[in-house]
Each structure stands twice: as C-alpha cells, then as structure tokens.
Amino acid sequence: MSETPNELRYVATHEWARLEEDGTVTIGITDHAQDALGDVVFVELPELDVDLLAATEAGVVESVKAASDIYSPIDGNVIAINSALEEQPELVNTDPFGEGWFFKLRPLDAPQLEELLSAADYVELCNDEAH
Amino acid sequence: MSNQPLGKTALHAEHVAAGGKMVDFAGWHMPLNYGSQIEEHNQVRSCAGQFDVSHMTVVDADGAGIADFLRRVLANNIDKLKVSGRALYGALLNEAGGVVDDLIVYRRAAGYRLVVNAGTRQKVLDWLAQQQGSDTSFTLTERPDLAILAVQGPEAVARCSAALPRTAAGADLKPFWMFEDGDWMVARTGYTGEDGFELILPSADVVDAYRALVAAGVPPIGLGARDTLRLEAGLNLYGHDMDDSVNPLSANMAWTIAWTPPERDFVGRAALEKIKSAGRHEQLLGVVLRSRGVLREGQEITTNAGPGVLTSGAFSPTLGYSIAFARVPLAAAGKATVEIRKKQFEIELVKAPFVRNGTQVYKPL
DSSP states (O other), X not given: OOOOOTTSEXXXXXXXXXXXXXXXXXXXXXXXXXXXXXXXXXXXXXXXXXXXXXXXXXXXXXXXSOEEEEEOSSOEEEEEEOTHHHHOTTHXXXXXXXXXXXXXXXXXXXGGGGGSBOHHHXXXXXXXXXX | OOOOOOBOOTTHHHHHHTTOXXXXXXXXXXXXXXXXXXXXXXXXXXXXXXXXXXXXXXXXXXXXXXXXXXXXXXXXXXXXXXXXXXXXXXXXXXTTSOEEEEEEEEEOSXXXXXXXXXXXXXXXXXXXXXXXXXXXXXXXXXXXXXXXEEEESTTHXXXXXXHOGGGGGGGGOOTTBEEEXXXXXXXXXXXXXXXXXXXXXXXXXXXHHHHHHHHTTOOBOOHHHHHHHHXXXXXXXXXXXXXXXXXXXXXXXXXXXXXXXXXXOOTTHHHHHHHHHHTOOOEEEEEEEOSSSOOOTTOEEEETTEEEEEEEEEEETTTTEEEEEEEEOTXXXXXXXXXXXXXXXXXXXXXXXXEEXXXXXXXXX
C-alpha cells in the first residue's frame, strides 16, 4: 500500500505540499503517483524565482511509462529546486516525501494551503480512481 | 475489447506472490514489473532473469503436407531448417505484403512448432485455418497446455543448467538451435539481446521450474523490462513496429524474406516484389536522443528526407538516454528532429541494435 502522511496536504493531480517551520512550502509527488508512474528517469523542474499559480504547470516527470505534468498546488514564488533529481531521478521513487521533493515555494497566499485535501480525502480520491 | 475475463498463466499466483504489478496485456493478467523496471532490466543485462511468456501461442504443425504449407505461408523459408533442432524467425504476410504476425518456427524430429504472439492469437489461428482450407494433409494444433519461460542474461545458461538439470545439455547449443527431452523443449533463443534459453514445457511443470530458477538467483522480470530489453536489442514488437498494414521492407525485416528460390510462391510475394522494385517502401531505423527527454511511440520526427514517426520508444537503462525505432523515408539519414511536448529536440538516426550482450553497438548512419 502507498503511504500518505497525515501532516501533508494534497491535490487531485497527486502532488503533496508541506508547510515548513519558516513558512515556506515544499512540493513533491505522492507515493501513490510514483508507484503509478513506475521508475522516474527525468525530472524537469521550474526555474528559480518564478511565480507559479495554483493548478498551473510547474514541471514534468518522465518515467519508464509516460510523461506527466507536475502542477503547483498553491500560488507561490520558487525559492529552491531539488537539483539532486537531475542526477538521481530515482529519489522520487525511493523517497517521494523526503529526498525526492521537487521544489519549494514562498506562498503568495498562505491560507490557500488550508483548502487543499487532507490525507484522508486524498486516500479516498485515489480509491475512487481505482474503481 | 471483449468482456472475457483476463487469461491467467500457470504462474499467475507466483507473480502476485512476488509483488508483481499486474496489468491487462493482450487479454492476459501479466506482471508489468515487480517493483523497479529498471532494476529488472539491469538484472538481465548483468546477470540473469526469467520471464513468464506463457501467454504466447504455441501451435504444433504436423503431417505429410506441413512443409509445403509452411513454404507457402512464411516469407522466410523453412528449407533453411535443414535438420531437426533448428529454429527460424520469420513473418506471415497477407496478400498485400503486410505482416500478419512475426513468429519463431522450430523444426522438430517430426513436424514443426510455431510460437506466435499473444495479441494476434485469434487472428493468426483464423488466418492459418483459412490458408489451410480443406487440406487434410497436415494438422495445426494449439498447445494451451504448455508454458514458456524465457531465461535470459549472461549467467542464464549456467544458472538454468544448474537449477534445471534437464536443460543442462542446452549449454552446448548454438543460437537458434534447440533440443527436446520428453515434453520439454530447450531453445537457445530469446528477445533480450542476451544469451539464454527459452523453455517450452508442460504447464504442470512450470511452477517447480520457476521456483528452482528463483532459488538459483534467477528472479522474475516483468513485461516492462522485456520491452526495453528488446528495444535495446533492436527487435521488433508486433502491433507497434509492424502490423497488417506494414510490409517487412518497411519494418527492418528484409533479412527475414527468403527471395530464393524464385519459384517459391509464398503468400504476399507478388505484392512485395512490386513494392520492392518500385522502391515504394520506407525503412525502420534506430533513433537516439542525447538530451533530457524520452522518445515515445507516436511522436513525429522530421528527417532530411521528410517526416517520420516513432513506432517504439523508451528510456534505455543500459545507455542512460532515450532510444526509439522510427519509420522514415528510404533516404533518411543523419540528424533529425523530434517534437516532444511542443519542443523540438535533435535526434540521431542510427542502425539498430543499440545494445548486444550488455554493450553499446549502434552505428551512426
């Protein structure tokens, strides 16, 4: 079974968002998503200092199976990208909620995060998709 | 698609127990991978793995008239199989010269054995029956009671021989030879570009054989890795790289057409001769992309000689970048471009195979 940590927020396009202590938000794709994609072979990340809008394209994941767009869960300014993924895209598979993170945002609208799916809601959504 | 339940091979429960990610493949519930497709690919290139390909269709072809029949329906010539124990790769063509299926033919002590694709099973059985008509001088008998295990990789022959003593004599076989021991057939053939065996054996024996191989360090490999291994090895996949509408000259299968003797009138010959003499065909080439992206089936490319299309594409775990096959005009060569998600990337047209026995072998054109 896929993991879905309770402390994170989720969106229907299978990204997770984590509010850090300094108010920034880290983004990645879920365990469920990496499992469905299979081995990740390339990751295309957003550029630093770009403003992303919620539900707009922020990058691309290429796996052995398919290419998938990554969407930003919230509005924010890109303050960091996980450049380790360039050499080790497999981190997305092995540690999707840790070393396999994609990028960090400084939120433009902090309360937006509260509107995203809870872990329970996300699990329910994945179960619905499977049936 | 039909509403029939998915077929299950005799190893289905083993795949599930091994954590196989099961998918619908040509009407069969088959393992795509058991975790990491890339690790499985590398396991076969560097050591050994086993594939359950029991979903493929085995047809035994026997009787006084069978050789004449096969001389007529195969574009390759079974007369190349001078003695029993030899195997031949070839195509069945339709009257227009399109590929009905690709298959392997084994010559047995008496008669022949054909192994055709799973996805084409009903079509091919119907086609062969139609070609046979009312001729009772031979029989075509499907063998759903048999399983097929492909054991592939540089260590495959040694580990298989140790785990399954009945296969040990296969270590002396050359490629495209086989021997039979009772109801087991051991062939030095495969679909990975590595050394190994394909074992055709009773379904009743296959679970024990599978377990003995696992215990000997030959883990199961899913269909995902089978696809990247065959692509690296420059081997076609029916329904992708060729089908009923594609002639073998346009599918890198010219080497499987036996033009001599000229009096052998195989099905599709007349159409194929016209296509060939008029130069009215394309070619299937290899493609490499050295930048960060993955070539996929259906992507359009632009060559020096006009447009083309990718028929298969994937990330190559052995090479570390993406490779593909492309159907392109006959004069295409050198650099070309591919469009991936609205962006143009430079690609190179090459002569496949890309990888043989674990090593890069492709040549620029």
